[in-house]
Amino acid sequence: MSRTQTTQLRxxxxxxxxxxxxIDVNYEVVGRPTTWSQVVTVLTAVFWAAAIGFAxxxxxxxxxxxxxxxxxx
Numbered sequence: 194m195s196r197t198q199t200t201q202l203r204x205x206x207x208x209x210x211x212x213x214x215x216i217d218v219n220y221e222v223v224g225r226p227t228t229w230s231q232v233v234t235v236l237t238a239v240f241w242a243a244a245i246g247f248a249x250x251x252x253x254x255x256x257x258x259x260x261x262x263x264x265x266x
Contacts, residue, residue: 209215226234
């Protein structure tokens with residue numbers, strides 16, 4: 194996943210101008226992904242790859258049998 198460029202913010206003690214747009218947000222410092230979260234992500238990806246890998250031949254076989262059924266009638 195690509196990282197977006199961060200914008201450096203700074204505080205100023207100058208008075209607020211008339212009709213100035215004030216951005217007031219809550220922020221959270223996000224750390225690096227832990228080893229456990231990376232393991233869970235990899236295991237989830239492997240699970241879905243295996244599920245799709247086992248399902249595709251079954252769906253392909255079913256579609257072929259449906260095609261043969263309609264071709265005979």
